[in-house]
Structures are given as C-alpha cells and as structure tokens.
Amino acid sequence: MAWNKVAVVGAALIKFGELFEQSYEQMAAGAFESAIASVDKGFDPAQVEAAFVATQRGTLWGQEGIGGNTVPSALGISGIACTRIENACPSGSDAFRVGAMAVASGVHDVVLVIGVEKMRDKSAEEGLLSRAAAGHPIFTRGETAPVLFAPFATRHMHEFGTTREMLASVAVKNHYNGARDPFAHFQNEITIEEVLKSAPVCHPLHLLDCCPQTDGAAAVLLVNADRAEEFTDNPVFVAGFGVATDHPYLHEKSTFTAMTATTAAAERAYKMAGVGPDQIDSAEVHDCFTITEILDIEDLGFVEKGKGGIASLEGETAINGRIPINTSGGLLAKGHPIGATGVAQITECWWQLRGQADQRQVEVRNGYALQHNVGGRGSGVAVVNILTNRR
C-alpha cells in the first residue's frame, strides 16, 4: 500500500545550460513561476507556507554557506519558512523527501521544494576540478569527481566483461532522449564511436562518459493529499522514499561493483511504496557517468547484477524498452546542476505519470515512476523517491 500522504500538484524546470546571463535568483524565480503555471487549477504564490531549497555548492559562485533566506526574497514570498538542504548530489531529491515529510507531519499543507545551482560562474579548474586538492591530504589527493566513479567501471569491466561500448551506449541513449527534451543542456544525438573517441578524462571514462557542468533550477509544489483536488484533477502522489549512507572513502568500500547506499535506499523506498522494481514504469536515475547508470539499474533491481552494460547496449533502457531509464536525457544530456538535479528528475516523473512527456512519453502500465540520486564522498549517500498516479 503506497504511502500517498502528499501530492505533487505542480512541477517545472528552466532550460538547463550554461546560463551565464542569469543570476542564481533569476533561475530560482524562473523555475518557481513555471511551477505555478503548471498547476492545473491555478496557484496563488501566497499559499506557500514553507520552502526547502536544495543548493549543494555555494562555493561555485562565491556564495559559501548561504542560508535559506536568499530564495524566498527572490521569489517575492519573503517571510515564509525556508530551509536549505545540502546533501551532496542527492540534495534536490532529499529536499523533496524532507518537504514531503513536512507536509505529511501536518505542520504544513503547502510546501515548495526548489533546487537551484550555479555551476558555471567559476571556471572548471576552480569548480569541481578543484576537488582534486580537497579532503584527506593523502587518501583523496587527486580525487576529482570522476575518480569517485571510474574505479567502479574498472572493476565492473573486470568482473562482468562490461565493455567501453556498453558504457558508451548509456551516453548515446541519454543524448537521444535529451535531443527530445526541450529543457536539456545538450540536445544533440551522439554515436558510440564518438563516445569511444572522445578525450580520456579518467581512465576508463572519457569525456562523453561524463555529465557536463550545468546551471539550472527546478521547482515542485507539494500539498497535503487531502487537498490535492483544490489544485488538480490529475495529481501525482509520493508513494515512498528511502535514504541510505555508506562509508565516505573509496578504500572503505566492500565492493566496487555496486553502490550499497543505492541498494539500501531502494529497499526502503520500495517497502514504503509497497511495490517492487517490476512495477516501475520509468525511472530517472543518477547518471553522472555512464558507469553510474549501469550500477544504478542493477542496484535498483531493474536488471540482474552484472547485466547492466549488456542491457543498455541492447536497448532495454530506451524510451520504448522494457524499463525506460532517464527519458529526460539524464545528467549526461540534460545536465547536472546539483541541487536542481533531483527536483528536475521529479518533474520528469511527474510528466511521465500525467502523460505529458510528449516525444519521450513511456507507456504507463502500473502507474509508478522512480527517481534516484547517489553522491557525496565515495557515493556515500543515496536517495530514492517513488511517485504514483494511483490513489
């Protein structure tokens, strides 16, 4: 029996990309205004009681340690309760979960969850690449973001015979989807050959195995399920969620062919929603690198462990495949503005369950969509949210 105490009545994102011309505040306002416009029966901004803002990395645009009060002011609703959530790459999905809990608790009836991230105000060298010098001076020295994921690729290839072509097929599929998503950062299709021939970034991952650095914002409106009909006749409910952690350093991992935080978060979410992976109609999963999506679809139970690569290559995860994955283009094509990513994934799930995904629409058979992020040091935190259009 799904949880279903909270309904999503509005969802939107702005066009992701290198938004040099927009400020953090302008991106937030754009997402909020579009979310309001997406509510079927209209929505008065004054109804928002509380906001949960996901921004993972203020350091990327010179706003270290910003609090929750930046956003309400920019949205014209200053005065509301507002809390900033920072939980690594799952910041947006965790803000969504916290927002849902705030509504389910009865404290708030109407909550805004908004993810906003400026990734491109600083150069790549000063941005995520500078992580190479962060953390433990010896055990994490040289550890840029790809170093957190590439060792899994090396080991997965070794144990299961996963090939670079299989990895590349994930990027090809997600770019195909991104080319059909007007909000995606990249809207061009690519070939396996192009992925294989792109520049090496962190062996065995090459440039097109990696997501870009992207600016973006996304927003969703959550209400008490009992009040959903005030806003829409076509609501989507929060069926369940799960969060889990794992040790933060790579040398503490018990395995390099699975992300145990994902496995544990998924187990909790499935249990709460009362469904299993077979009942999921489409999923937005964390594909910061091609290998991550392969691990995700195994760890989330969509394919057998070790078969993620071949499943991708054979089209099982395409829009018309057995289990459509990342119809929005995923992080690889749509982009990964960290705090906004999870909220934008929720938006794609919302569209899919409401039949509004246009060229990307999947067949909704069971009425469930799954959203997932994994990240943090050593991929040590994962969040899974499950949505449904079934009451």
Place this chain on the structure above:
Amino acid sequence: MNAAWGRGGGRGTVAVCGPDEDVLTLAAAAALRALEAAGLDPGLVDGLWWGTSRPPFAEGPSHAVLAAALGLSPHAAGALSSGSAHAGIEALLGAADAVAAGSARLALVVAADSVLPGPGTGFEARSGAGAVAFVVGADGGNAFLGARTTRSRPFLDRYRGDREETLRDLYDPRLFREEVFLPLTREVGGQLAALEPTAWSLPDPDGRLGGVLAKNLAEGGAAASAPVYAAVGDAGAAAALLGAASALDTQGVVAVLAYGGGRATGVILNAEGPVPGAAGVLDALSGGKPTTYAAVLRARGLLVKTGETVDMGVPPESAMFVRGADEMLQLLGARCGDCGTINTPPSIHPHCIACGGTKFELIPLARHGIVHTFVINHTMPEPFVAPLPIAVLDLDDGARVMLQVAGDGVGLEIGSEMDLVLRRYAYERGVPVYGYKARLVANETEES
C-alpha cells in the same frame, strides 16, 4: 640540453629524482635498505645522522619527518648536517663519534642529495642525485672507522645564497681547480695514501677533477676511484659515501675523500669482510629509466606551467597534519579488537567501519599488496600533472587503501603486485607533504 641551449649535454649518465621524490624520500629508501641489509628493526635505532646539502625544509622538521617516516623511536637522537656537499661525511663522523662516546648504541647514517643546478649552467649536465645509508653500532660489524683528517679554506665555490633557488656555477673554474680543490684534496688524499688504501672514493665535481686528483694520488700508488659519478653524476653530499659503500663489499682499506663548501675530509674505513648490502650498491645506482630534458626541468621544479594552482584543502601547518603526522608518515592502521578489520587512517575512524567497535590496536600497514581496482586521472587543475594513476589496493595484512601510483600507470592492472614507497605528495605553500604511493613491483627498477 643541446636543443635548449645550443650546447651542453655531452656523454655520460646522471640520475635525477622523479617529480614526487626528493632528498627525504631518497634518504628514506636508502635507510630502509640499509636496515634490511643489517637485519635490524628500525625501532632499535637510537640516533639518526642525516647529511644533505639542501634539506627539504630550509628551516623546519626535516630530521623529525625522516625519523618518523623510518619508524624510529621518537626519542632517537642525532643531527642534520647541511649547507654543502661536505654534509654527508659530517653525518658519518657525527654518528661514529656519538657511538664512540656511548651516547648512541645503534646509529643510522644517511647521506642524500639531489643537486639543483641552474638551467644552462656548466655543471647542469653533471648534476645528479642519490642516497646512501650506513648502520653504525658499538658492537659487531665488518668495517671500522680509522684515521680521519680535514683541511678547509674559506672560499665561495659552488654556492647558493638565501632566497636563491638554484646553485650558482663556479666563478672561475681555473681558480677553483688551482687554488682550492686540488690543493685541499691533494693534501688530504696524500695523508690517506700513506695508509695504503686498497680502494678510493674520490670527489669529482666537474667530471674532470676526479681524474686529475686520482692521477695525482696514483703517483703515490693510489687505486682508481669507485665508479659512482659515472652512474649517477655528482650526487652532492651522498657522493663520497656512495663511493665508500660500493667499496665495502670486500675486505680492504677504503679511503674516503669528501669535498664540499671549502672543506676536504678524508676517512679510512677498514673492512675485515664484506659489509651486508654493499654488494648491491652499484646495481641500485644503475636503476631508473631514460627521460627528457623537459621532464628533468619539470621534476626539478624549474619548469612550471603558468596558471593558478589549487591549494590543498587544509594547509600543511594545520591541525589535521599534527593529528595525522604519525599515521601518514608511518602508514598506520587501526586494527579492530572485535572483528580484526583494519581501519585507515586511524584518526578518522573512532568506530570500526565493519562492526562499529571502538577497541583498536595501532599497527604499521603491510607495504605490499595487489590492485583491486584503479583509475588514471587525466583531468586535473594545477599543480597536478597528468596522467595520475590512483589505485585501490588490498594489502597483505588485509587492509584496503587507496593511494596514488608512482609513474604513469603503464602496465597497471587489476591484480598487479605493488609495494608502497614514501613519496612527496605535494609541494604545498612552499613546503613538502609526504605520504605513501603504490609502485608496480614490476617497475621497481625504473621507478626507484
């Protein structure tokens, strides 16, 4: 060199440190080999005498860092001699005197140098690097210190002033030869020759003077000098003792003549039999791999890419390095008393990662293991240089660590056999930061 300057280079071989090596990592490698040859546990050593013309910290904890990295007792005595190529022999004599005086029972002597010439200078093509270590004790041993003599003259020859990065070339090579080097070394060498040595270790600062000196001494019946300079070039403070060590593989009387900073010192070593480890010295000096002049300049820190470097998350003088000093330099782990899992590094693991336990025993980690998985990072900001291999290793004692891999990662595979060696991880805010890197055992000769 010829391509860069239109002259220079020439024949011969010199040794240069890798970009992540320096006098301290060379010293550590030599010291561990000497202790192994002597069959001694580092914990038994009660004094470290280290000679290097240029310690890694101009002022700072050079001696303490090396002692900690070697796993010596925190009560170990000793001294750091520096300031010229004469520092190596000073370390040997200091240790011998301490042992003779009874203030140390088992002393470790290390002479290490990596000469840093100015690009384009005349002695650049002969500047080398190397390290050598001796274990000196009150009891046992096959070699004994005999007579010694010193002659000095206050003259600026090869020198470096405060705030100068590289050594200056000789002001006038003829002046140096005729008025300083030959008079001093001939006088000291003549005294040593009187004791009828069977082997010599002679200084050769420019590739010619050593031969001239040997010929001078040969008139009195002296043998040729040990072939150290031919193998590694001028290894500065390490040169004289490298020559001595290479000659100690057989019974005989070894005359060691060290020159540096206007001082010449001669020492007689009487070997009653081969000294353990001595037979491997020349082999060790023939290791390494060919490189290019550009790579040499980069390794010496003389060719630096333009651009802002990314600072380490915490500066090397911060609390984290105080807390973590021993565990990083000695590569310690915390073995869980409940389940046996080894947690690394100990300071960030108050609870066991496997069982949550809190009873730990600090242990030195095994220095050998195999690759579980790895990456080769090609995309990093300054000051990192690609390619940078990083590997997750399963060590022989069951501990798992993730460390950088020395070298370019060619040949690195899952299952590769690795050993762990002390390397300089960063040159951060002007000071070196040391830790362990993994090295392909198959590449031991090339990467040593």
